[in-house]
Amino acid sequence: MNENPIDRFDFEYDVWDARDNKNAVKVPEHLRQKPSLLPAVEIPHPGQSYNPSSSDYQALIETEMQKEIQLIKEEKKLANKVDRYFVSKDQAPNEDTWLIEMSQGLFANANDQNENQNESVEQEQELLGIKLKQPKPKTKAQKRRALKEKMLRRQRKMAKIERSKENDIYRLKAIEQEIYEQEKRSETRSKIRQLKHIQSLYKPKRLGKGPFEPIDTELSAPKELNGTLRSLRTKGSILQDRFKSFQKRNLIESSSTKAIQVATKTKPKLKKRFETKRRHRDE
Secondary structure, X not given: OOOOOOOOOOOOOOOOOOOOXXXXXXXXXXXXXXXXXXXXXXXXXXXXXXXXXXXXXHHHHHHHHHHHHHHHHHHHHHHHHHHHOOOOOOOOOOHHHHHHHHHOOHHHHHHHHHHHHHHHHHHHHHHHHOOOOOOOOOOHHHHHHHHHHHXXXXXXXXXXXXXXXXXXXXXXXXXXXXXXXXXXXXXXXHHHHHHHHHHHOOOOOOOOOOOOOOOOOOOOOHHHOOOOOOOOOOOOOHHHHHHHHHHHOOOOOOOOHHHHHXXXXXXXXXXXXXXOOHHHOOO
16 A cells, blocks of 8 residues: 555646656766857858958958868879879889799799708707716805805895985975976866867767868859848858758768768669569460
8 A cells, every 4th residue: 555645536636746756867967068069050251241341351252262272282282192103104014024023032032041051050060069068066165155145135235225215205305396296287188188178069070971061151252242132142051051050069960962962862772583474484
């Protein structure tokens, strides 16, 4: 029987407000944190306005020009790297060069093997001629001298340990300074790690196979800047803008345009099956 049974005629009791005495499952703290600190809606550059000032418009054009110059430099750098691995037709390997390359070192190895065999035979003959010398037993004086030397080495080692301990006592201030510097370095490292973590929250992460590809900034030609909304030509897509915003804020996987094209174009292939039916069979 329950200790606190519910009265069946108590109409003020709400079933949905009833709470069990069981402990609720604790949600991990990282699930409550946002994966990115970027705003949901970013404010565009003032040069993208339908009626921008000349300074803002020139600043936008200069930034985009610098981006294009950087892209051209990277493409040239990659092209130069690729050209190094390509060889002209005259320098390309053929059958003659392949035979010369494969035959290198064959005869030299044979001569080296013969020389090594001759040296090993000579060494074996020398070892057979040498008589094994048996060590002479130590005398009592030699044994006493070895024991004294062993005791002296042990005493020197213990004295060295004692001196090092005494020196450590006198070096307390230096040790304290070393500990203080070590703690200071660890604090600076922790601060740098925190700053890097905060900076990473303002950058898109690589959640999928491909990196994040931002949208090209929408530029309007000087002829299109009429200063009125009626003659304004719409550019871009709100759906694409929101989709890229989700990717940038690490809410969904950042898939490249090539991967999307491949996924949409590929179709499931079915195996071909040949079957002969009775009505088409020749009797």
